[in-house]
Amino acid sequence: MKRENQKVILVTGKGGVGKSAVAASIALIEAKQGKRVLLAELGERGFFRHVFPGAGDVRPVEVTAGVDAVRWEPEACLREYLLHYLKVEKLVDLFFSNRVMRSFVGAAPGLRELALLGKITSGPRGVGPDLPYDVVVVDAYATGHFRALCMAPVGMAAAIRVGPMADQSRMMTELLKNSKNTKMVIVTLPEELPMNEADELCQFVNQELSISPAIVINRNLPMPLSKQELDSVQQKLVGRDGSMDWLQIFANYMSEQGGRQEAADQRVRGWGVQPIHLPFYFTADWPTLLREMSQDLGHKWQVG
Ligand SMILES: Nc1ncnc2c1ncn2[C@@H]1O[C@H](COP(=O)(O)OP(=O)(O)OP(=O)(O)O)[C@@H](O)[C@H]1O
C-alpha cells in the first residue's frame, strides 16, 4: 500500500553525539501528537534493546504507546526486495545459499545500503510489505556511512541505467529529495570535530539532496554566569593562595565551554539554519533522559 503522506525522518551525525537519543525522543514526540510511529534502527546489532524492553527485533514490536521499534538488517531487506521482484521464495533461497552469490552480495558496492534505503523509503513508494505508520524515524548511520546510504541509489542507477532496479533506485533518490516526505536531522555537539562533521553533512544534504536539514546541537551546559562574569571571578581569584585553584580551573572551563557553545551556534546560523539546542542532562538513566529530552525537543520540533 502506498503511504504517500508518510514522513521519513533520518537522524545522523558523528558517532556518539546522541543520534539514538534524539531519534527515540522524536519518536516519542510524534506519538504524543497522536501519530503512529515506527522507530527503526539499522544493522545486525541493535541498540534500542538497551533502552526499550522488547526492542531489537526484525519485526516491529510496540515499545511504548504509539511507537513500534524495529531493526532492519541489510540482508533481510535485500531478500525481501528480491522476493518482491522474483515472487518465488525458493529462487531467492537458492540465490542466498549460492556461494558465489553470497560473496557478490557481500562485496557489491552499495548493495546492502540500497536494500536498506529501499526499505526505509518503501512506504511512500508503495513497494513491498505495508508499513502502516504516519512517521518512520530512522536512527541512521554516522557521517561517512550515512552518505554512502543516501548515495547508494545514485550509484546503482548510474551502473545499470535500465530495468526495474534502475527505476526503483531513481525513485528512492527522488523520495530523499522530496521535503514533503523526507526530513534530515543532523545531531552535533558544541565541539570542533562533531561540528566539522555536521558542516560536511549539511553541505552534502544541501548539495546532493537539495533539502535543508534540521541541526540539533546536543549536550549544551547550562551557563548561569555570562563570560564577563566568569572572567571577573577569575580576576578576583588571581594572586590568592593556592586553595582556590580548583575554582579558577572550573571558571576557566565554564568560560571556554561557553565560548564553544556560542561558536557552534554562530557556525550553524552561518549555514542558514536555526539550530535547536538541547542541554546536557545529568542522568545515566535512559527513561529519564528520553523523558526530559523529548519534553525539551517537543517545544522546538516541527515536522510540518
Ligand atoms: N543531552 C544529553 N545529555 C547527557 N547525556 C546524553 C545526552 N544525549 C546523549 N547522551 C548520552 O550520550 C551517550 C551517547 O548517546 P547516543 O547513544 O544517543 O549517541 P549515538 O550518536 O547514537 O552513538 P553511536 O554513534 O554509538 O550510535 C549515551 O550514553 C547517552 O545517554
Ligand SMILES: [Mg+2]
Ligand atoms: Mg546510536
